[in-house]
Amino acid sequence: MAFDTIETPAGKAGSVLGGSVNYFSTAASFYTTVQIVAVVGDDFPKTHLEWLSRRGIDVTGVQIAPGKTFHWVGTYDHNLNEAKTLSTALNVFAEFDPKLKEQHRKASYVFLANIDPTLQKSVLNQVENAQLVACDSMNFWITSKLEELKETLARVDILSVNEGEAYLLSGDKNIIRAAKYIRNLGPKVVIIKRGEYGAMLFTELGTFIAPAFPVEKVVDPTGAGDSFAGAFLGYLARAGATRDWIKNDSEKWEQTLRRAVLAGCVMASFTVEDFSLHRLMELSQEELTERSEQLLKMIKLV
Amino acid sequence: MAFDTIETPAGKAGSVLGGSVNYFSTAASFYTTVQIVAVVGDDFPKTHLEWLSRRGIDVTGVQIAPGKTFHWVGTYDHNLNEAKTLSTALNVFAEFDPKLKEQHRKASYVFLANIDPTLQKSVLNQVENAQLVACDSMNFWITSKLEELKETLARVDILSVNEGEAYLLSGDKNIIRAAKYIRNLGPKVVIIKRGEYGAMLFTELGTFIAPAFPVEKVVDPTGAGDSFAGAFLGYLARAGATRDWIKNDSEKWEQTLRRAVLAGCVMASFTVEDFSLHRLMELSQEELTERSEQLLKMIKLV
Numbered sequence: 001m002a003f004d005t006i007e008t009p010a011g012k013a014g015s016v017l018g019g020s021v022n023y024f025s026t027a028a029s030f031y032t033t034v035q036i037v038a039v040v041g042d043d044f045p046k047t048h049l050e051w052l053s054r055r056g057i058d059v060t061g062v063q064i065a066p067g068k069t070f071h072w073v074g075t076y077d078h079n080l081n082e083a084k085t086l087s088t089a090l091n092v093f094a095e096f097d098p099k100l101k102e103q104h105r106k107a108s109y110v111f112l113a114n115i116d117p118t119l120q121k122s123v124l125n126q127v128e129n130a131q132l133v134a135c136d137s138m139n140f141w142i143t144s145k146l147e148e149l150k151e152t153l154a155r156v157d158i159l160s161v162n163e164g165e166a167y168l169l170s171g172d173k174n175i176i177r178a179a180k181y182i183r184n185l186g187p188k189v190v191i192i193k194r195g196e197y198g199a200m201l202f203t204e205l206g207t208f209i210a211p212a213f214p215v216e217k218v219v220d221p222t223g224a225g226d227s228f229a230g231a232f233l234g235y236l237a238r239a240g241a242t243r244d245w246i247k248n249d250s251e252k253w254e255q256t257l258r259r260a261v262l263a264g265c266v267m268a269s270f271t272v273e274d275f276s277l278h279r280l281m282e283l284s285q286e287e288l289t290e291r292s293e294q295l296l297k298m299i300k301l302v
Numbered sequence: 303m304a305f306d307t308i309e310t311p312a313g314k315a316g317s318v319l320g321g322s323v324n325y326f327s328t329a330a331s332f333y334t335t336v337q338i339v340a341v342v343g344d345d346f347p348k349t350h351l352e353w354l355s356r357r358g359i360d361v362t363g364v365q366i367a368p369g370k371t372f373h374w375v376g377t378y379d380h381n382l383n384e385a386k387t388l389s390t391a392l393n394v395f396a397e398f399d400p401k402l403k404e405q406h407r408k409a410s411y412v413f414l415a416n417i418d419p420t421l422q423k424s425v426l427n428q429v430e431n432a433q434l435v436a437c438d439s440m441n442f443w444i445t446s447k448l449e450e451l452k453e454t455l456a457r458v459d460i461l462s463v464n465e466g467e468a469y470l471l472s473g474d475k476n477i478i479r480a481a482k483y484i485r486n487l488g489p490k491v492v493i494i495k496r497g498e499y500g501a502m503l504f505t506e507l508g509t510f511i512a513p514a515f516p517v518e519k520v521v522d523p524t525g526a527g528d529s530f531a532g533a534f535l536g537y538l539a540r541a542g543a544t545r546d547w548i549k550n551d552s553e554k555w556e557q558t559l560r561r562a563v564l565a566g567c568v569m570a571s572f573t574v575e576d577f578s579l580h581r582l583m584e585l586s587q588e589e590l591t592e593r594s595e596q597l598l599k600m601i602k603l604v
Contacts, residue, residue: 078475174518174519174520175498175516176516176517176518177518194499196477197496197499197500198499198511198513206599206600207516207600208600208601209500209513209516209600209601211500211511211513214477214478214502214509214511215478216476216478216479217476255603255604258603262603296603297508298508298509298511299511299601299603301557301561301564301598301601302557
């Protein structure tokens with residue numbers, strides 16, 4: 001959970017709602033029920049937690065700590081595929097040590113958002129019987145905590161990273177070789193996000209290349225990756241996909257993963273149309289369905 | 303027709319065979335017969351013209367002028383999607399004024415490679431009854447001869463340009479809006495090439511997003527765009543596609559264009575695996591078919 005202050009070629013937004021968990025959970029809530037484990041400061045608007053609750057998102061795992069909420073300040077130039085961080089104030093996030101309540105321990109689908117890999121591992125240690133675990137990371141952890149990150153990766157089913165992160169993690173600037181390298185670290189499923197170019201999915205059965213849904217109005221790419229992950233994992237949860245499918249019905253597994261990637265691409269395309277969660281907050285199921293159908297038409301041959 | 307001296311992260315190649323028409327015609331010759339209209343200097347190897355002839359490419363339109371062949375010197379850094387020109391020696395190309403022989407005037411499919419738009423228009427004036435005319439251009443002409451280029455574009459069916467060129471031509475850094483703008487200049491079909499991310503096709507019926515075939519070994523991207531265009535137009539020629547299809551059977555038109563775009567993506571993926579035409583020169587029909595099938599598997603959902 002975060003406040004973001006952002007400047008893009010389309011404009012500026014000061015101290016708006018952001019944070020991986022916000023984008024992820026809102027996106028996932030279009031597909032399934034969601035539980036959040038996070039920390040905010042006492043400056044965080046209760047009305048927003050109430051809004052999440054009304055979407056069926058369980059916020060009882062959101063700890064309110066004395067102090068200020070995490071605050072990220074960033075900017076994008078005309079290359080909207082890459083953010084530049086101007087400042088990061090960890091605030092209450094610096095002391096965050098997630099303790100899972102009983103109901104969270106029993107979650108079937110777990111997304112470890114982009115935090116210290118040691119904390120990701122600590123969450124994994126508290127989770128019982130998860131059917132699928134997905135994980136995100138970033139350059140900062142790849143550089144500063146590579147060994148801890150590798151320990152976490154050895155225990156997750158799915159990793160989603162962007163191109164630059166995949167190259168940094170693998171030490172290889174070729175997407176095919178980078179994905180092979182990362183799959184050897186543990187995750188059977190690797191997703192490499194490519195900004196406006198879409199995403200690639202690498203599994204036991206092959207490679208899937210999904211385009212981004214092309215939008216005419218790109219306001220702010222912040223949260224696109226987390227919205228992608230939320231819709232992706234939400235889609236898998238709604239489908240009831242589990243890691244047993246890999247062995248028992250690998251065709252169904254692959255097909256469901258490919259559909260889930262497209263769901264992620266579609267969701268991300270809405271996120272970028274406005275600052276913060278503004279577009280997702282007003283998104284209807286009908287719009288989601290319509291854009292999904294449009295994207296299918298853009299990749300079909302016959 | 304050109305000599306290229308190129309440096310990429312994978313190595314160097316000095317004065318190797320290059321030039322749009324070389325890549326285009328070799329690629330197209332996998333699909334159909336090809337006739338070249340071009341100029342070379344008296345330093346150009348006859349053995350290469352003989353090799354083209356053996357591929358069924360008519361080289362009687364290649365004029366041999368006293369002097370040196372066009373020579374391009376360029377480099378790529380780790381961003382293999384964009385070349386940096388170090389020097390361009392036009393040599394005999396400076397005086398090139400294509401005069402078409404009888405057999406060339408009757409060509410059904412015409413590709414106007416990247417030359418001065420005034421010369422492109424002069425070629426168009428000599429062509430009788432072409433079924434489809436495709437055209438390429440580049441930043442240099444967009445900047446220096448925009449009005450002439452627009453006159454040419456008003457008379458072609460298909461334009462293929464890369465992303466940067468599309469943005470420059472349209473004055474808009476959004477791919478959807480840029481394509482709309484360019485289609486309004488004349489070409490009913492616009493293809494925007496995106497390097498390792500593939501290509502987008504814009505037509506009356508909608509948008510198609512094709513991925514590049516991901517290769518593990520990228521040696522030199524030079525000629526990828528021209529190989530793409532060669533396979534694309536060659537595919538359309540083999541299919542017998544004409545601009546009348548737009549009105550008479552728009553579904554077949556759209557489907558054939560989409561298949562042709564994928565053929566272009568596959569061909570380009572071979573070109574980048576080595577310097578010059580080396581990979582295309584040893585490419586077999588079996589390899590082409592196999593990679594086409596692999597690419598289809600990477601975009602299919604069910």
